[in-house]
Amino acid sequence: MLKSLAAGSTAALLTLALTGCSLFFASPPSAVGGLGGEPTDFAREDIPSEYLALYQSAATSQKCAIPWAILAGIGKVESDHGRWPGPGITSGHNAWGAAGPMQFGALDGSAAGNSWGGQPIMATADRPDQGWGMDGDDDGTVSVYHPADAIPAAANYLCDHGADGGTLDAYRNAIYGYNHAWWYVDEVMDYARRYARSLxxxxxxxxxxxxxxxxxxxxxxxxxxxxxxxxxxxxxxxxxxxxxxxxxxxxxxxxxxxxxxxxxxxxxxxxxxxxxxxxxxxxxxxxxxxxxxxxxxxxxxxxxxxxxxxxxxxxxxxxxxxxxxxxxxxxxxxxxxxxxxxxxxxxxxx
Structure with a gap:
């Protein structure tokens, strides 16, 4: 959600050589832009295997079907799939109150709010009715820092913010609901296109x-x-x-x-x-x-x-x-x- 500017900063523009002007895979279906296809080589190199499996599982097991590559794009921009060394990824919060690999708001009264609901880590029985926190792996604990909980929770958040519409516009608007910045939406979609093979x-x-x-x-x-x-x-x-x-x-x-x-x-x-x-x-x-x-x-x-x-x-x-x-x-x-x-x-x- 409201993420640290240091984490997942906007991709830099690529420099072009003055002399520059400038097999064969598939065409994405118009409805989802091909973002549900198999992982590209780049995806397999860039995404830890545990995270890749969770993105793919959450894409089809939650409130609505959503391309796994969009979840992966969010995970990349928010925390580099849990690898960013800054505050709030594996413990605590960042300066805005966001926490975990998917950077949910998880602190009452903070700029990011508490869309997770309740405490960052809590027993499943103590989870409040409000918020998107969940026990994704049925281990009895709801943890914003655990990707098995945070990734399916992010999928549900997107579904509840319009991703269930199933179109590219719906996905873009849902991502905007996740983090209110269009540059962020563009960066997430850029990674999503790079991660998924066309269908x-x-x-x-x-x-x-x-x-x-x-x-x-x-x-x-x-x-x-x-x-x-x-x-x-x-x-x-x-x-x-x-x-x-x-x-x-x-x-x-x-x-x-x-x-x-x-x-x-x-x-x-x-x-x-x-x-x-x-x-x-x-x-x-x-x-x-x-x-x-x-x-x-x-x-x-x-x-x-x-x-x-x-x-x-x-x-x-x-x-x-x-x-x-x-x-x-x-x-x-x-x-x-x-x-x-x-x-x-x-x-x-x-």
Whole structure:
């Protein structure tokens, strides 16, 4: 809830190289954004196994069904899944009166209030009627510091604050009810997208564009390249420009997107300043494989510095910069709300 500013601070904006422009997994269902899918590799590396199991269990065992990745996103932002060393995670309270890995308000008269209800640790028989504290593991104790109690309690809190509506808007509003800050909602959703694999396979035009773009992984970036005949690693030593344009057929960020969609039978602009107007704009929460993500950073007015293609499960494919090769990025950096300027849907845009 009301959390320490030092714990889970807002993700920093990623720096873009001036030279940057900028398999295949599934498309999230529109209702839940794919957030109930299997854990990504990033999720398994970042979330302790005990916590992951609790997030997944609480997602389907409480008052309403809620994507497990949203619970995990809250746990990450609030306490780094119980690992943050600050006050109020394993004992006591933070400066606002919040406590435990899910940072419930647990102190009467504090800024955070006492949404837990009763004492931070109490016998199950002593739990008052008000509040969301619960004995999640039936051990006879209700403890705000015990993830087996705090995580299902957080799920119920979200359900009681609108998550039972089952839509992305409902989830976002429920998260806002958990901590009244939209930057917090964005950060939780960013981690949720990175944690869960999408649930449906891309098809049609998007699938073809993804297949072509990912087949170019390892091809060196060429600034201003047309991407008409990409060559494999070694053709341009270290990816350097040559004096006679003999490797102009390699790809930069925007020509990779153009060529991928050309392969799929769709014509889009040749550089980011045109592509940012192609198709239709969609929200980051509604992103689907095949969508193009444009950086908030600009190289000129109205011209994004970089563009990448979302391929599902928090992954993107892009041509990064001179000296580097086309790559798949799995750490979710291109889904950070601070990085994203705009998302455009080219496939099926009508």
């Amino acid at each position: 449906e396979a891309a098809s049609g035009v998007a699938a073809q564009a993804i297949a072509w773009a990912t087949a170019q992984v390892g091809v060196y970036y060429r600034w201003g390249g047309t991407c008409t005949d990409p060559r494999l690693p070694g053709d341009i030593p270290a990816g350097q420009r040559d004096g006679n344009n003999s490797w102009i057929h390699n790809c930069d960020c925007s020509s990779l997107m153009r060529a991928a969609y050309e392969y799929a039978g769709v014509t889009i602009g040749g550089y980011t300043g045109d592509q940012v107007h192609d198709g239709v704009q969609v929200s980051l929460d509604d992103i689907q494989p095949g969508d193009l993500i444009f950086s908030a950073a600009l190289q000129a007015p109205g011209v994004p510095r970089h563009v990448v293609m979302y391929i599902g499960s928090g992954q993107t494919v892009h041509a990064p910069s001179t000296g580097r090769a086309i790559e798949i990025v799995s750490d979710g950096r291109h889904l950070d709300p601070g990085w994203v300027g705009q998302v455009r849907r080219v496939a099926g845009a009508g």
